[in-house]
Amino acid sequence: MTTTYVRATCPHDCPDTCALLVTVEDGVATEVKGDPDHPTTAGVLCTKVSRYTERTYHAERLLYPLRRIGAKGEGKFERISWDEALATIVARLKPIAARAPEAILPYSYCGTMGLVQGESMSARFFHRLGASLLDRTICATAGFTGYKYTIGATIGTDLEQFQNAKLILIWGGNPIASNLHFWTRAQEAKRNGAILIAIDPYRSLTAEKCQQHIALLPGTDAALALGMMHVLIAEDLLDHDYIANYTLGFEQLKARAAEWTPQRTADTCGIGVDEVLNLARLYGQMAKAGEPVAIRSNYGVQRVRGGGMSVRNIACLPALVGAWRHAAGGIQLSSSGSFPTDKAALQRPDLMPNQPRTINMTTIGDDLLRPASPEFGPQVEAVIVYNANPLAIAPDSSKVAAGFAREDLFTVVLEHFQTDSVDYADIVLPATTQLEHIDAHNAYGHLYMMANNAAIAPMGEAKANTEIFRLLAARMGMDDPCFKESDDELAAQAFRKDDTRAIHFDWDALKQKGWQKLNMPDAPFACGGFPTASGKCEFYSAQMAADGLDPLPGYTAPYESPASNPELAAKYPLAMISPPQRNFLNSTFVNVKSLRAAEGEPQLDIHPDDAAARGIKHGEMVRIFNDRGTFVAKARVTAKARPGLVVGLSVWWKKLASDGKNANEVTSQRLTDMGRAPTFYDTLVQVESASA
DSSP: OEEEEEEEEOSSSTOOOOOOEEETTOOOEEEEEEEEEEETTTTTTOOHHHHHHHTTTTTTTSSEEEEEEEETTTOOEEEOOHHHHHHHHHHHHHHHHOOGGGGGEEOOOSOOOOOTTTTTHHHHHHHHTTEEEEEOOOOTHHHHHHHHHHSSOOOOOOOGGGGSSEEEEEESSOOOHOOHHHHHHHHHHHTTTTTEOOOOOEEEEEHHSSSSOOOOOOTTTHHHHHHHHHHHHOOOOOOOOHHHHHEOHEEEEHHHHTOOOOHHHHHHSSSSSSHHHHHHHHHHHHHHTOOOOOEEGGGGGGGGTTTHHHHHHHHHHHHHHTGGGTTOEEOOOOOOGGOBOHHHHOOOOGGGGSSSEEEGGGGGGHHOOOOOOOBBSOOEEEEEEEEEOOHHSSSSSHHHHHHHTTTTTTEEEEEEEEOGGGGGGGGGEBBBGGGOOOOOOOOOSOOOOOOOOOHHHHHTBBBBBHHHHHHHHHHTTOOOGEEEEEHHHHHHBOOOSSSSGGGGGHHHHHHHHHHEEEOOOOSSTTTTSSSSSSSEEESSSSHHHHTSSSOOOOOOOOOOSSTTTHHHHHOOOOEEOOOOOOBBTTTTTTHHHHHHHHHSSSSSEEOHHHHHHOOOTTTEEEEEEESSSSEEEEEEEOOEEEEEEEEEEBOOOGSSSSOOOGGEEEOOOBBOTTTTTTTTHHHHHHHHEEEO
């Protein structure tokens, strides 16, 4: 028996981007472990990825091209050859491309976070075709936009410093489930005497293990940050030197914050005045005493109408108290802006013959049903789905299904398994998993460039995304030399070598070691140097004013809440959020039986008072509904959900739920205040017994 160990990288949509060691015995991957030498992975993987071989060798892997033989949505297919599959696709795409290339739409997201298998050869293909662009907004663009207006780029506190903080605010996240290696550092900080405070409408696994949990109403995080600013300024818990030298617009901010008294903040957020006062005082007093205070803000904060402003307001706090002076202070939303990724080299936007329209992936339900018009352009006639499962993850799901069910819509899906989206495909192409291809990775939770080596040969007739789009490009007559570049040649272009942050980047060396840290200062903004137009942390943003937005931190109420929409709340009085199940990652891993067994079935957490008012008992099936749709789940009567809130842990494949639906039946296609992002957590519903 021949045993080898291959260096790889976790490809999934998680900030940890773990370094993997894959054990291969006679060409078969037998085990996936965390690399003990990688400083952030430290040999530890989440339950999901530690079972990655179970996913790669899953009995239901798609291994051959398929053609639909039943109605759309039925999921009935027959096996065909690659030659027949490619010929069918090209025969459908060529006449559309000749007549109206914008009628062709790619739909993809972060099924893999790889820079090569994600958006390199595929982007080149669609750019050369002149297809519609996809606005990939479905996760984080609201928060990224608000953060960039304030800080300049998504750069923040290094993960490897958090264990040295003395106060950590975990704001809008559940890192036990979604950021395990940050949680390890936070726990180390706690053992060293740090205070951990969770700010979250839901008492998550993480909130339960923090010293304090502040259960504010969904969509009110911006107000809480403004209330904190009010107290910090009123009680002079400020770093005046840092403000004077490294910030812009303090006097205007001071006037705005004065409006947000502790009482107004508490009333808006649905919490106690003492919670507002004590949080602000603890944060400001510890910073004034020279202690490092840190914020880990996550994506739950931004999935509401005012999500961009929420992140902007939170991002102002470290500059007010001078928290950036410490390597273990400041804030991390994402580290992705630290990486000098060369997207232009990988994606080649210069190939576009003209500037095509852009379609927002969040509104795919409406857009697939939209007829041609001068404002919209041509009707979408073909969709190529890869690295995504829109039938499960896109909001307002009944409209998404109706759009993909159009008989005149030609749909191709690249996949590992027969997902909800595959059921609507005309042609299905089997894609490789991370163990079967090469890739390069950045991260959004740490500062390491990462390499993924292929550990095993592709299963069956599966092909890498890059190879599929090379084959399609050739058959479409695209003879540009860039379509002949190998995956190694693509990966070698992943990072800009002329940028001092990536001065050590060499693809061959990276493949051998597996990872290489960026050349970044320990405390990126200790002496200012923000990547904004002014070089300062911008409390007042001239760019926001130019973009038609309020240039100062503010508060925008949710679309759907009892306070902002009492008429709607009279019909649907419960707010609903839908954070991830611990053993799922978006819709990935839902079909791995051992992981699904750990979750059981779709569940809805509901507060005892709300359950009693509806005659709902723990463990019974309930119906959750609003004007957009309905789904069923098993009720868990628990005080983890604050009164007036229900929590539908997600995202289940619809076909694996008892009613064939999931939480996105009731979510909205409305967009955020900035960044054109979704408002998944801005949803009002009613709940009743399913037997009623």
